[in-house]
Amino acid sequence: MIFPLGDSALTIDFGNIINGKINDTILNLFHSLKENPLPGMIESVPAYSSLSIFYDPVKLKKQGLGKETVYEFVKQEFEKFIEHLPLHEEKPARIVRVPVCYDEEFAPDLELLAAAKQMDKEEIIHLHCGKQYRVYMIGFLPGFPYMGTVDERITFPRKKDPVNVPAGSVGIAGSQTGIYPFNSPGGWNIIGRTPLKMFDLQREERSLLNAGDSVEFYPVHKNEFLTLLK
Template structure:
């Protein structure tokens, strides 16, 4: 793994609350901005200050949470407020931040499309003026970078969906979507790791478990991974014994 050191990155730093500060590198969804956000989060965790609680990296931002009283007591000799102290701390980390060239982990996830596994496949096809097989071909042709985990344990927010199959969310969300369901919501695609309510257009389902709380690493996917969907038949789905290629 190599890294690139550069001058202080351009970022907006603002107070989210009395105990949280957000650092935003941009507003678009891109691998470059996501790498910057994850690099900053890693550096914060490596060099925490007294009163630091946790930080969370998103698409193009990092939010840092801290104990207000601990920061105030520790740095009370300084004229700056706790927020201004944290702001200066972040600025110092942004200077010469290393953006590591990661060894991407590529994961193939089998999906059975359409039928009882993908009740919205026909709608996605009709909305985009395509045949159902065209939707499947486009969906499986892409490579999807994982930007962050959120919404539900193990749910990966990804980029890379072909514009030809962008489809708006359902006007009436379902009260329950089965675990493993693969959906499209606007310009994104994702996999429901648990049975939850949801409004994405469900086009298929994977037999792979994305969230296994009993394991040391409970989530299959992590930021920085590259996901590839692989089509399988109903028979293959039913015979699937677990594991990822």
């Protein structure tokens, strides 16, 4: 379904669901648009199951469109684009291993989660590390990966009131898991911290993770965490 996002952007939405296949389609669209942008396009932004195209209505209007609105024109161009979209090659996802220190001082919400789930903290850690996660999208903060889905035994709703969360914090919200690249207010339940720099201005690959990557967490002791932090 394609619908307007205000008067300078539109969104294509494949349903309100978290699904790897749908996310593949979204990322294929994103990469194809990057190679062959639509006329007047400023940028496209992929999410879980939707993608938005931001465009310059004034620039497009000047070209004369033969449509009632610029939106109708961009929508039509986008539909043509989708029709001629080349089939996407299945590439194996890049696997990134992410060390996490689950020590109490880095995991303010682990105790609470364990109590709520009537589990040992170790079990929670074991379950969190026992799965490969797909990075569905990067958003919220520069380099923040939205990953899923966690084992249903450790899903937990996001907090009502956001608190200050330090950079590197690894959290759970619903069935998603994510990492805060910067100190920020946040509502995810924090169960550990990674020493890795998620987003680095100096690095060529600015964001450690990209949408489409696979992530594995592994536990590290505080000593190792501090060594890696350097």
